[in-house]
Amino acid sequence: MAGSFASAPAAAAEQMAGKTVEVWKSPSCGCCGGWVTHMREAGFQVTVHEVDDVDPVKAQQGVPAPLHSCHTALVDGYVLEGHVPASDVKRLLTERPKARGLSVPGMPQDAPGMDMKTGTPYQTVLFGTADGKATVYARH
Numbered sequence: 807m808a809g810s811f812a813s814a815p816a817a818a819a820e821q822m823a824g825k826t827v828e829v830w831k832s833p834s835c836g837c838c839g840g841w842v843t844h845m846r847e848a849g850f851q852v853t854v855h856e857v858d859d860v861d862p863v864k865a866q867q868g869v870p871a872p873l874h875s876c877h878t879a880l881v882d883g884y885v886l887e888g889h890v891p892a893s894d895v896k897r898l899l900t901e902r903p904k905a906r907g908l909s910v911p912g913m914p915q916d917a918p919g920m921d922m923k924t925g926t927p928y929q930t931v932l933f934g935t936a937d938g939k940a941t942v943y944a945r946h
Contacts, residue, residue, distance in 0.1 A: 825899065826851045827886070830863045831877035838877040841889050841919030848892030850881070873909035873933055873940065884908070885934070889917030894930045894944050906934020908943055916946070 827845050831838035833856040842852050857863070863878045867885045875888025882899055885907030898908055910917050914928035932943040 825882055826853055827879050827881045827895075828853045828855070829877055829879040829886075830855045830857050830860050832856065832858070832860065835876055837889070837913065837919045839919070840921060841877065841917075844918035845892055845895070848896070850892065850895070868906050868934060869909065870933060870940070873911045873931060875909065875911060876913055888912070889914065889919045890930055891918050891944070891946060897944070903932060904936060905932050907932075909933055909940075 827850045829838070829842060829852060831842075831854065842854060845852050860876070860878055864874055864887070867878060867880070869878060869885060869887045873887055877888065879886040881895060884898060884905075886895060887907065887909035889910045890908045891910075894908055909931045910928060911931065913920060915922040915924045915926050917928055928946050929942050930944040930946070931940045933940040935941070
């Protein structure tokens with residue numbers, strides 16, 4: 807029985823290995839680069855597309871305007887908008903809810919990539935569900 811508990815984290819890490827996050831960001835956005843580093847450190851492969859205007863990507867991927875942030879990404883059929891923590895992405899890919907994706911709206915000071923360490927709480931939001939309502943997925 808103990809063996810099954812010991813292998814669960816390893817299995818989760820193995821499941822994330824090889825998952826490619828494809829991100830669209832402005833070439834001049836440093837915090838977006840910080841988020842890319844955060845995702846790579848968490849074991850994701852990241853492909854970056856630097857574009858002058860990310861808004862068409864947001865529109866194409868169905869990100870509601872109130873949930874916009876500075877960059878948009880795709881991973882395994884889900885949209886990631888903004889500074890979504892890697893832990894939330896891993897949970898999303900494990901649980902596989904019927905939704906369009908996750909957003910950290912705006913640019914919270916303490917979100918990954920921003921890293922200001924102010925102690926200011928922020929939320930990750932699940933959006934694009936069947937009922938059309940965005941809900942809090944995680945609190946940080």
